[in-house]
Amino acid sequence: MTQTRERRIYLAWKGEKRRHDYRNGETHSPAMKVARRFRVPIRVVRDAIEAQREVA
Structure with missing residues (x-):
């Protein structure tokens, strides 16, 4: 089963969220990091x- 682009973006965001260190003041949000990786607007x-x- 292939994954849609939406699903890949969601899973990448979920992984970034787990690794994101809020205490040390990382500058960009997990969503922004994923947007940069996929080269799409954050919207x-x-x-x-x-x-x-909504699906889950």
């Missing part, structure tokens, strides 16, 4: 996250 990442939350 696309946020929409993909919301769409996958």
Whole structure:
């Protein structure tokens, strides 16, 4: 089964969220890091996250 782009973005965001260190003041949010990795606007990442939350 292949994954849709939305699903890959969501899973990447979830992984970044787990690794993100809020205490040491990392500068960019997990969503912004994923947006940079996929080279898309952050709005696309946020929409993909919301769409996958509705499915789950």
